[in-house]
Amino acid sequence: MPDQLLYAMEVTLNGLMAGVLYALVALGFVLIFKASGIFNFAQGVMALFAAATLVGIMDGQVPFSHLINAILGTKVHHFGWHIPAIAGILMAIVVMVFLAWAVQYFVMRHLVNQEPIILFMATIGLAYFLEGFSDLMWGSEIKKLDVGLPQGINIWIDETTYGWFGYGFFIDNLDIVATIIAALLVVALVAFSQYTKQGRAMRAVADDHQAALSVGISLNFIWVLVWSLAGFVALVAGIVWGTKSGVQFSLSLIALKALPVLMLGGFTSIPGAIIGGLIIGVGEKLFEFAIGPLVGGATENWFAYVLALIFLVFRPQGLFGEKIIERV
Amino acid sequence: MFYREAGDFSTTYAQDSQTFPIRFDRYRYYAVMALAFLVVPFVINDYWANAILLPFLIYAIAAIGLNILTGYCGQVSLGTGGFMAVGAYACYKLMTAFPEVNILFHVILAGGVTALVGVLFGLPSLRIKGFYLAVATLAAQFFLVWLFNRVPWFYNYSASGQINAPERTVFGIEVTGPNTEAWATYLFCLVFCAGSAIIARNLTRGTLGRTWMAIRDMDIAAEIIGVNPLRAKLSAFAISSFFVGLSGALFFAVYLGAVEVGEVFGINKSFLVLFMIIIGGLGSIFGAFAGAAFLVVLPVVLKLVGVDMMGWATDIVAHFQFIIIGLMIVAFLILEPHGLAQLSRLAKEKMRLWPFPH
Numbered sequence: 001m002p003d004q005l006l007y008a009m010e011v012t013l014n015g016l017m018a019g020v021l022y023a024l025v026a027l028g029f030v031l032i033f034k035a036s037g038i039f040n041f042a043q044g045v046m047a048l049f050a051a052a053t054l055v056g057i058m059d060g061q062v063p064f065s066h067l068i069n070a071i072l073g074t075k076v077h078h079f080g081w082h083i084p085a086i087a088g089i090l091m092a093i094v095v096m097v098f099l100a101w102a103v104q105y106f107v108m109r110h111l112v113n114q115e116p117i118i119l120f121m122a123t124i125g126l127a128y129f130l131e132g133f134s135d136l137m138w139g140s141e142i143k144k145l146d147v148g149l150p151q152g153i154n155i156w157i158d159e160t161t162y163g164w165f166g167y168g169f170f171i172d173n174l175d176i177v178a179t180i181i182a183a184l185l186v187v188a189l190v191a192f193s194q195y196t197k198q199g200r201a202m203r204a205v206a207d208d209h210q211a212a213l214s215v216g217i218s219l220n221f222i223w224v225l226v227w228s229l230a231g232f233v234a235l236v237a238g239i240v241w242g243t244k245s246g247v248q249f250s251l252s253l254i255a256l257k258a259l260p261v262l263m264l265g266g267f268t269s270i271p272g273a274i275i276g277g278l279i280i281g282v283g284e285k286l287f288e289f290a291i292g293p294l295v296g297g298a299t300e301n302w303f304a305y306v307l308a309l310i311f312l313v314f315r316p317q318g319l320f321g322e323k324i325i326e327r328v
Numbered sequence: 329m330f331y332r333e334a335g336d337f338s339t340t341y342a343q344d345s346q347t348f349p350i351r352f353d354r355y356r357y358y359a360v361m362a363l364a365f366l367v368v369p370f371v372i373n374d375y376w377a378n379a380i381l382l383p384f385l386i387y388a389i390a391a392i393g394l395n396i397l398t399g400y401c402g403q404v405s406l407g408t409g410g411f412m413a414v415g416a417y418a419c420y421k422l423m424t425a426f427p428e429v430n431i432l433f434h435v436i437l438a439g440g441v442t443a444l445v446g447v448l449f450g451l452p453s454l455r456i457k458g459f460y461l462a463v464a465t466l467a468a469q470f471f472l473v474w475l476f477n478r479v480p481w482f483y484n485y486s487a488s489g490q491i492n493a494p495e496r497t498v499f500g501i502e503v504t505g506p507n508t509e510a511w512a513t514y515l516f517c518l519v520f521c522a523g524s525a526i527i528a529r530n531l532t533r534g535t536l537g538r539t540w541m542a543i544r545d546m547d548i549a550a551e552i553i554g555v556n557p558l559r560a561k562l563s564a565f566a567i568s569s570f571f572v573g574l575s576g577a578l579f580f581a582v583y584l585g586a587v588e589v590g591e592v593f594g595i596n597k598s599f600l601v602l603f604m605i606i607i608g609g610l611g612s613i614f615g616a617f618a619g620a621a622f623l624v625v626l627p628v629v630l631k632l633v634g635v636d637m638m639g640w641a642t643d644i645v646a647h648f649q650f651i652i653i654g655l656m657i658v659a660f661l662i663l664e665p666h667g668l669a670q671l672s673r674l675a676k677e678k679m680r681l682w683p684f685p686h
Contacts, residue, residue, distance in 0.1 A: 066644055070638075070640045106658075107658055107662070110662045111661065114661075114665075117404055117462070118661055120459045121404075122657070122658050122661045125653075125655070125658040125661065126654060126658060127654070128650050128651075128657065129650070129653075129655055130654070132647045132648065132649065132650025133647075133651055135643075136647040136648070140643060140647070256466070256595070259463045260463070260467075263464070295478065295479075298474060298477075299474070301470045301473075302470035302471040305466055305470055306467050308463075308464070309464045312456050312464060313451075313452050313455050313456070316457075
């Protein structure tokens with residue numbers, strides 16, 4: 001088989017893996033959007049905050065240590081204990097649930113019935129707040145996150161493909177694990193929203209706020225639930241991305257990667273988020289591989305957006321979005 | 329007592345439709361203009377010009393531009409940074425290609441080029457709406473920044489990838505380059521800023537502004553009563569981008585002098601200008617000024633208080649700045665969605681009735 005084709009196949013596979021990771025972030029958006037009509041720009045920063053919190057808890061960092069030191073003149077930085085990953089993750093989930101409650105109580109409760117674009121801008125403000133808060137709480141340096149996920153080249157795939165084509169594919173173990181996690185997460189979320197009482201209530205709220213209220217569903221509870229779920233998805237995304245490239249500011253930018261995925265797949269569809277993620281992942285990797293060298297490289301920054309933009313002009317609601325019906 | 333329309337009779341149609349119908353407002357406006365043009369240039373120094381006044385004037389132009397698009401026409405744009413970059417690079421290419429032409433024309437032409445690019449990226453707005461469009465404008469942001477970063481023609485093949493403003497004069501006085509004086513750059517920006525504000529104010533209360541507002545309030549209804557959405561949206565994109573391009577050109581040529589596109593015109597710039605109009609007030613020219621002033625002064629004040637008075641490290645103060653800006657945005661959206669401009673409107677209402685409560 002010619003080399004170019006093999007490279008293209010490897011790039012495609014890596015693109016699929018990257019696409020799964022984008023889809024993972026995009027899922028958090030879809031969840032909140034479906035249940036409350038809020039387009040949550042802060043999802044990426046939530047992933048950053050969740051991952052930083054997890055590292056902080058596991059390493060026993062003192063929260064706000066920089067601020068405490070600056071005010072009191074002390075030199076605290078660590079409690080000096082290490083917490084196993086599973087306990088750390090549980091505690092981080094508690095923190096994310098608390099964050100969900102705070103967002104609902106202090107912000108979203110007051111913005112009921114506002115236009116979607118106002119809510120969108122409010123979440124941009126929330127993103128700024130969380131970004132500063134996260135840095136202030138845990139420090140802004142790059143942190144290493146290790147919860148025991150395998151990393152490095154997958155030997156089995158490398159050897160098998162070498163046996164087939166005489167050329168070993170480089171596939172990261174972490175990407176494979178991430179794919180499995182994402183698949184499990186999707187199955188769990190779909191099962192939750194289809195078969196549990198809370199899931200049904202969630203869909204009822206998404207359908208019609210007032211009707212849901214009138215049959216005795218607590219809006220406040222559902223919204224806290226939804227934001228907690230989004231926080232949980234953010235934590236998972238934060239763990240995977242944090243293991244991959246360290247917990248740092250750029251983690252919050254994955255939200256910007258997820259946006260075109262959403263536009264492509266439609267804001268309201270979980271399968272859409274996944275297929276959109278795969279299309280964008282493969283598309284941008286192949287484009288960079290084929291066209292990138294001709295135009296100076298680094299096309300990954302914008303390719304997804306331009307693809308989504310062109311796509312939207314022909315199908316404004318995305319691949320799987322609900323048909324937009326407007327009335328005067 | 330003094331803030332009254334009583335006794336101030338209009339005898340012509342022009343008088344009746346003037347921008348400031350109340351005499352006190354009119355005189356205050358003249359006083360502010362006189363202060364800005366005749367007093368400030370004589371007392372200004374480099375610190376005030378570079379830390380507060382220049383960024384304020386330049387951001388005010390950008391905020392006016394974005395306010396036309398978002399506040400008046402209802403199309404949220406997150407591509408302001410990219411369009412400012414278009415203005416900056418257009419100005420740079422014109423300055424280096426036609427050194428004998430006055431820089432005044434370069435800056436205006438840079439606005440024109442940006443208007444064309446704005447129309448191009450505004451085309452999808454005919455099909456997609458709301459935050460789909462907001463996200464679509466991010467395409468402009470990322471693509472344009474990438475373009476200026478990667479295509480060497482735009483930065484004249486310079487080794488550093490930066491663009492540097494050559495020295496240019498207006499009426500024999502240097503306004504760009506390293507040897508400028510504070511008052512000259514200030515006046516140069518002030519002329520553009522005042523001009524933009526007057527043009528924008530008059531556009532928004534004319535036919536064009538009304539069609540924009542009709543589109544903003546409900547585009548289908550507007551279309552039914554005979555507003556052409558194609559013309560209204562694209563003209564909003566064009567005029568908004570024109571002002572944003574002006575501000576980008578000034579930001580590069582007069583204020584910074586040297587620009588690395590990813591750093592200066594990144595997505596944070598887009599958010600900054602958006603925050604200015606949210607805090608200042610959507611759909612108000614005064615709001616653009618108020619918001620720009622607020623967000624230019626806030627970091628300076630925070631630095632004064634945090635670093636100089638409390639002795640904290642700069643990174644802690646920077647984190648606080650994020651927190652405070654985020655909180656302000658959320659608080660304004662909840663408590664006063666029309667921003668500082670609405671607060672000033674309320675104050676005026678109170679003044680008209682004062683000292684009687686009703």
